[in-house]
Amino acid sequence: MALNHFLLLFIRLCAAEIVCGLKFLHERGIVHRDLKPENILLDSEGHVRITDFGLALLNMFGNQTATEYGGTPLYIAPEMQEEKPYNASVDWWALGVILYQMAFSAHPFNTQEIKELLNKKEKKLQFVSSVLHNDPEFPDWVNCNIKDLIRQLLCKDPSQRLGRDDSIYQHPFFSGIDWPAVQSGEAEPPFPPSPVLSMEDLETICPEDQDLFQGFSFLNADWKKIQPH
Numbered sequence: 001m002a003l004n005h006f007l008l009l010f011i012r013l014c015a016a017e018i019v020c021g022l023k024f025l026h027e028r029g030i031v032h033r034d035l036k037p038e039n040i041l042l043d044s045e046g047h048v049r050i051t052d053f054g055l056a057l058l059n060m061f062g063n064q065t066a067t068e069y070g071g072t073p074l075y076i077a078p079e080m081q082e083e084k085p086y087n088a089s090v091d092w093w094a095l096g097v098i099l100y101q102m103a104f105s106a107h108p109f110n111t112q113e114i115k116e117l118l119n120k121k122e123k124k125l126q127f128v129s130s131v132l133h134n135d136p137e138f139p140d141w142v143n144c145n146i147k148d149l150i151r152q153l154l155c156k157d158p159s160q161r162l163g164r165d166d167s168i169y170q171h172p173f174f175s176g177i178d179w180p181a182v183q184s185g186e187a188e189p190p191f192p193p194s195p196v197l198s199m200e201d202l203e204t205i206c207p208e209d210q211d212l213f214q215g216f217s218f219l220n221a222d223w224k225k226i227q228p229h
Helices: 005-027 089-104 120-133 144-153 166-170 179-184 199-204 207-213
Strands: 040-042 048-050
Touching (some): 005 144, 005 179
Antiparallel strands (some): 040 048
């Protein structure tokens, strides 16, 4: 078994757009802290939109760190699990977990054995121990480039984790990616959503509801004014 070619294309572009989104945020001192599949949406053209900034930290520039615990447990980086100071690297860890899930439909650390534990406290302790001490396992058939990308994103040491600098743009998994096109939103998604509504869609959408979205923007007007550092 191997990753479907079209699935790999989809994962590659989604990952590239998330990378650009995180770089945009981090350059402006914003750490998301709750990156997970539920907070990554596709717009009407099939482009990634990172959402839900309720736990985001602002003014995280340079060597600035935080210690407050926050996020969704399955996506929290080791340094935060250990209540150590952390920075924007926690978002890159979360991306590694997400890409593993996209590729293999499983969590890299929440193994079946842990899921089957009945005691919630023991389950949590075993999961945290897995995050801190175990390395993710990969099927034999896995694409070597996505395997290496995920491994580097899931590096336990945040100072060595991929994403801390611009070297992620040169990773072999992203070979062929037109980064300027991705950053400008001009890269063509491999699976753009159909623009045509079905009869079922039309029956469930009320005109009154659409008025709520007049003037809607995916971007926070105040955050757009923040200059990158």
